[in-house]
Amino acid sequence: MSKHKIYTMSFASVYPHYVAKAEKKGRMKSEVDEIIRWLTGYSQEELEVLLEKQTDFETFFVKAPQLNPLRALIKGVVCGIRVEDIEEPIMQEIRYLDKLIDELAKGKAMEKILRE
Secondary structure, three states: OOOOHHHHOEHHHHHHHHHHHHHHOOOOHHHHHHHHHHHHOOOHHHHHHHHHOOOEHHHHHHOOOOOOHHHHHOOOEEOOEEHHHOOOHHHHHHHHHHHHHHHHHOOOOHHHHOOO
């Protein structure tokens, strides 16, 4: 079975869309970065290096320093699919991130987005 196209896409190619989606709704790039750091365990410096290196999505999640155990609390639908029902681990991580960015754009408080 071949890999999904998104696995080989660079994270940096999608990142501006996350930021634009948030900013369009009055949120900030720093909040997008905070969500990414919370989910993956990357530091801000590590995140910036990965963006600069054009790291692909699969590597971005496979090499994440500390995937947040609270991410299992992320529930809901992204692209018509329930994130909690996705069986492919990397795709589920990608969709977790999509869901968190959706919540940010919908005006949800950061404490709720970060499951605090």
